[in-house]
Each structure stands twice: as structure tokens, then as C-alpha cells.
Amino acid sequence: MLPLLLASSSVYRRELLNRLQLPFICSSPDIDESHRANESAAELVKRLAEEKARALADSHPRHLIIGSDQVAALDGRIIGKPHTFEIAREQLLAASGRQVSFLTGLALLNSDTGQCQVDCIPFTVTMRQLDIARIERYLRAEQPYDCAGSFKAEGLGVSLFQSTEGPDATSLIGLPLIRLVDMLLAEGVQIP
Template sequence: MRPLILASSSAYRHALLSRLGLPFQAEAPDVDERRESGETPSTLVTRLAETKARALAKRYPNHLIIGSDQVAVLGDQVLGKPGGFEKALEQLTAASGRVVTFLTGLALLDSHSGQCQVDVVPFTVHMRQLPENVLARYLRAEQPYDCAGSFKAEGLGVSLFERTEGADATSLVGLPLIRLVGMLGAAGIAVP
């Protein structure tokens, strides 16, 4: 099997990829993640997923490199990682009772051939209408300040949801495993 590299320092993506039972290494690529002028959220995550994978190609010249990036979209606003309580409360208050769409860009690069499979996997979350004191209580309990949209779907954040829609729930956490298994299969790696 060709060696796998996860181009990420995310503990969430690492845990998800571990579920497939494949050996891999993880390394954070040095990539500027700022949104370019006029760039749509879908284009942004596609570009960043591929850029992250390609950033490690010289160091790993005969590997399959997985890149992924995610944004949360509320209306026409992109919600990034809040970084702290105040910004997270602002994001959750704005999202309360509304629909947040998560777009996860996924890239699988064959660094030997340069061939790259790229896709965007959407997942929609319908948020419950909740008062600010409940949202603040959630934030103090879970502190999801490193998560786009200001919640951890794999934890207590699910209590903020009314319902979800999407083909792959793992995309909500940041690495769409169903789509990745298909990409790996196309690259000659069978799972299981």
C-alpha cells in the first residue's frame, strides 16, 4: 500500500482518519488559509484542500496525501473558527433558529504522478432557536473555539441542533470519510 499522509494538525481529522484502520502519518502544511477576494466558499475549501496536499508533495514524493478544509456558511457569511468566547457567542446567536451549511473540501493527491482528486461535500445543520444564556452555557461547557461555526458536532454541540441533512455526517467534523473511501479506492487502496 502506498503510504498515506494527512496534511493536517487537526485532532478531529486525525481521529476520523484513524477509524479507517489504515496506517498514516499526519503533518501540518504551511498554507495561508485566507479567503481570496471574490472567492466563493466552495472554491475556497476546494483550493485550500488541494493546496494543503500539494504543500507536502516535495517532502513525500511517493505518497497519497489527504488535504481537507472546511467552512461554515450562514446566509452569505462565512463563519470561521471563533478563537474565543465572545466571537463564538456572536456566531451561535446569529445561527440560532437558522440553517448553517458546512462545506468540506477534500483532496487526495498522488504525489508521484501529480494526479489529484478533489471534491466538496456539503452538510446542513438546522439550528434550534435558543436564548443567549443557553448558548453561553454551552460555550462554557465545551469551549469549541477551534471549530468552524462554534460547536462540536461530535460532542455536546449536537444539543444545539434541530436536525441535520447530508450524505456524510463525518464531513461535519471535517473529513468526509465516505467520499475519502471512494477516492482511496480509485487510487488502488481498498477499505476495508
């Protein structure tokens, strides 16, 4: 089996990948993550996932490189990582009582053959009705400023959800393991 490389510095993705009980290393690619004009959210995350994997191909020949990227979208408009308390509060107020789509791009690049599998895994969250006090308590406790849409589903963020719908709950955290297993199996990787 070719060595696995996770093209990410995300602790959340690393924790998810550990679930597969496969050895892997991590390296963070340096790419431009800007949204291009007329690019849909699905196109964006697929492109970025593949670019992250390809950015490490030269420095990691003969590896299986996993790239992933996620955006949240409200009414078809991409809402990114808030980075600040104020922006996070605005994002959560806008999402209150509504559906938020999470789109996670996933790429598995065989840097030896150049073969790259790419997909986009959707997941929808219906939010509870949220008031300012609840949002601010959540933000102070969780500080989800590095999470798309201000949602930290692996923590207290789940308390903001009324319901969820999608093919793979791990995609909500940023690395769709069910689809990744399919890709790894297609590359001949034996999952324990």
C-alpha cells in the same frame, strides 16, 4: 499501497481517519488560508484542501496525501473559527433557529503521479432556538473556539441542532470519510 499522509494537525480529522483502520502519518502544512475576493465558500475549501496536500508533496514523495478544509456559512457568508468566547457567542446567536451550511473540501493527492482528486461535500444543520444562557453554558463546557462556526458536532454541539441533512455526517466533523473511501479506492487502496 503508497503510504497515507494526513495533511493536518487536527485531532478531529485524525480520529476520523483512524476509523478506516489504515496506517497513516500526519504533518501540518504551512499555507496561507486567506479567502480570496469573489471566491465562493465551495471554491475556497476545495482550493485550500488541495493546497494543503500539495504543500507536502515535495517533502513526502510517493505518498497519498489527504488535504481537507471546512467552512461554515450563514446566509452565504463564511463564518470562521471564533477563537474567542465573545465571537463564538455572537456566531451562535446569529445562527439560532436558522440553517447553517458546512462545506468541507477534500483532496487526495498522489505525490508520485501528481494526480489529485478534489471535491466539496456539503452538509446543512438547522439550529434550535438558542438563548444566551444556553449558548454560554455550551461555550463554557465545550470551548469550540477552534471549530468553524463554533459548532463541535462530535461533542455537545449536537445538542444545539434541530436537524441535519447531507450525504456524509463525517463531513460535519471535517473529514468526509465516504467520499475519501471513493478516492482511496480510485487509487487502488484496499480498505479493510
